[in-house]
Amino acid sequence: MRTHVTIKARDLDTDAKDVATVDVAPPFEPFEQRAQLTRLVEERHPGARLRSFADGAATFLSREHLIVASYSKPPSRPRAAKAVETSEQERLFAR
Numbered sequence: 001m002r003t004h005v006t007i008k009a010r011d012l013d014t015d016a017k018d019v020a021t022v023d024v025a026p027p028f029e030p031f032e033q034r035a036q037l038t039r040l041v042e043e044r045h046p047g048a049r050l051r052s053f054a055d056g057a058a059t060f061l062s063r064e065h066l067i068v069a070s071y072s073k074p075p076s077r078p079r080a081a082k083a084v085e086t087s088e089q090e091r092l093f094a095r
Contacts (some may be wrong), residue, residue: 004072009065
């Protein structure tokens, strides 16, 4: 499954905006998502520091820019198939 990361940067002095989109294979673990977003932002904005991360989105700050990086669709874990269980109570009251 692939998704896009959008990186939006706003110049702190001029308010000019820059938007970039990168096609990625998203990791499922939050710490891996944070690392991937950090790596992608660092490539475009060296020296930017992570300020916050939650739900597949992160904010960064550099001397010149405020940056937001986010997944177009937040990665989610594949759901495991539910195991069908027969409860003890079903057997007790079965007709």
